[in-house]
Amino acid sequence: MIDATGRPQSVLVLGGASELARAIVAGLVPGRCRTVVLAGRPSERLEAAAEEARTQGADVVEIVAFDATDLAGTPGVIDAVFDRFGDIDLVLAAAGALGDQADLESDPTAAAELITTNFTGLATALLAAAARMRAQGHGRLVVLSSVAGERARKANFIYGSTKSGLDAFAQGLGDSLVGSGVSVTIVRPGFVVGRMTEGMDPAPFATTPEAVAAAVIGGIESGAEVVYEPPVLRWVFAVMRQLPRAVWRRMPG
C-alpha cells in the first residue's frame, strides 16, 4: 500500500534497465519499497539494476521478460506480474529509446519500431496495468514523458511525437481513473545528461538522472499530476509553445 506520506511498498518498472528508472528505484527502496519487479529485455544492464535494488535492501527483486514491441504478449506479462506479486502500488513506465533522427528519417521501419516502443507498447502496458490497478482499488502510474513532447522539433520530431502521444494518452488515462483510487503522474524532464544522450551537446536547462529521480519521488509523495525537471521548464515551455512556427523551426539543434 502507498502510505500517508506517499511511499509505495511495491513497484513494477517497465524498462527496468533505464538509467532514470534505476535512479528512481534507488530513491524508493530506502523508503518503504520492498518489492521491485523489473520488466525489460533480458540484458546485463537489467541484471545489474536488479542487483542494485537488492543491495539497497529490497526483499523481493525479480526480473520479468518484457518487450514493448510485442504488443500481443504485453497484457499477459502485466497480468502475470499482478497475479504473482499481489498488489503493485506503483507502475513506472520508463521504457523508451531516443534514436537518431537522421537515421530514423531514412529508415521508416526503424522509426516505426521506435514509435511502437515509446508509444504503442507503453500505451498497451499502461492500459493493462490500469485495469488491474482499478480492480485493486489503488495505485499510481508514473509515466516518463519529456519536454520534447511539448512541441515537436524538426531536430527530433520522431522521438518528440512519441512523447507527445504518450503524454496525451497519460493525461486522458489519468482523467479516466479519477475516483478509482488510481492516479497518474506525468514526468517531463528536460535534456537528461546520461547514457541515453551520450555524445550529444547538452541543451539549456539540462538535468541529471538523480535530479529527475528526486523530482519524481517528490511528485509521487505529493500526488502531483505533472512533474517538470528542472521545474523552470514548465514556464519555458509555456512560452515555447506560443512561438510562431517560423521562429520555432529555426531553434538550434
Added chain:
Amino acid sequence: MNTPHRSRALLSGWGRTAPTAADVVHAVHPALVDEAMAAAVSDATGGRGRGLVARGLGRSYGDAAQNAGGVVLDATWLDAVHAVDLDVGRITVGAGVSLQTLMERFVPLGWFVPVTPGTRLVTVGGAIAADIHGKNHHVDGSFCSHVASMTLVTPTGIHTVTPVSEPDLFWATAGGMGLTGVITDATLQMIPVETSYLLVDTERAEDLDDVMAKMLTGDDAYRYSVAWIDCQATGRRLGRSVLTRGDHARLADLPDPLAGNPAKARAFVPRQRVRVPFTPPGGLLNPLTVGAANEFWFHKAPRHPQLRQPHHMTGFFHPLDGIGGWNRVYGPRGFLQYQFVVPDAEGETVRHVIERLAEVKLASFVNVLKRFGPGDPGPLSFPMPGWTLAVDLAVGHEDLDRVLDDLDELVLTAGGRIYLAKDSRLAPHTFHSMYPEVDRFLDVKAKVDPDGVLRSDLGRRIGLCSDADPLPRD
C-alpha cells in the same frame, strides 16, 4: 444466496491521506452482514475478491477502515438499542451506535460511557476494534475492559464472545482493527453519573519534568487526567503544558441554579458550533499560526491553579467535536497523528520526540500527554503502563517520513509502540517488533478466518493480511 448491493466509493481515514476505492455495502440490518460475509467467503475460496472489513464513523486517522478493491461494510446502520438495564447500567446496542448517541440517551438517565476518546463520534464497534482509551485509562483501563459480551460475525460463523466464553477471540478482537470479524452488537457496562458536568482542576506546568512530576504524584487523585503540551516551546521551556484533571460532578457540587435543577444538570445536547466549509489549498497550519495558537492556549490557562471548576462533558472530553470537518484545516494533503506509548521508566523518550519535532520545525497544535495504567490482554491492544504522547502533523513537510521513521526506532528501542488506530505509515517489520504478541493474534485470526477474508489496507500495509496466494505460515 443474495449478493448485497454494493457501490464503489473512494474512502480515506480521518487524516484524509491515501484514499482507496472499495465496494461499500450498507449493512442496514445484521442479516446483510451475514450475507456480505458469506459472499466474501465464497469469493475468497474461489480465488476472487479482496476481502471485507467493517467501517464505522471513519475516525481512525489512517487506513484501518479501508479495503482497496474489496468490500467495506458500512456498520453505522447497526444503530439499534437492543436491551437496557438502568438499575445496573448494562446496555446492549448495535455496533454502529456512536458514543455520542449513548451520551445523548443515557447521560440524562444517569449513565455515562466507561471510556471516551477525544471524539465522541466513534462507533461502539470501532471502539472495540481499536480498544480505545480515554483520559481515565490510569483508573478504568481501556474500552474492552467494560465490554461484557459481543456478537462477532466471522467467516466461519457467528460467535457470541465474552471474555470468559472465548477469551482468545475476545481479546484478539479487542484492538484487532476489525480483522477477526464484524462486530454487530455489544453489551457494555456504563458508569453512573449524577450530572453531565465535571469538576476540573487546571494548572500550568513550566516544563516537561514539571508536568510529568505532577502527573506521577497527582493523577491517582483524579478519574480523568490529560496534559496539553506546547510542542514548539524549546530550551528551558520544553514541554511546558496545561494540565487538566477532574472527576464527575455530583449534583451538590454544582453552583445554583444547576444544583437545584437535576434535569438541566444532566442535560446532554451536543452542538456543532461551526464548520470548516472547504479545504484551504495550502492548509491553515504552519509554524507561525501554530506558534501563535500554542502561545495563546498556554497563556489562556490560569497562571495559578484553578480548582474544582465545573466543565460540561462536551467541552472537557471533546473540544474539537464542536467544529465540523476540522480535519480540513490541514489542507488537501491531509495529516496524520503520531501516537506512541513508552514504559514509565522511558519518559526521556517523550522529551527526545518533542525535541526532534521542534528541531525540524514540524508544527503541531494538538499535542496530548497522558499516563496509562495497566494494559489489557489484547495482543494488539495499544495501552501499556507508561507515557503516551499524541501529536497531529500535517503531511507535506519534506522530512516528515524520515523523521517519523527515526522516532519509530526511538520508541521501539524504549520498548514502546505506535497506536494502530492513528497509524498511517508504520513499516511492517517495525510493527511486528512493537507488537511481539502479533503471532498470538494471527493464530486466532487463522482459526476464525482460515481463508483470509478479513482484510484492510492497514492490514496489507503492516503485514496482517495479503491478497497474494496464501503464504505458508510456520
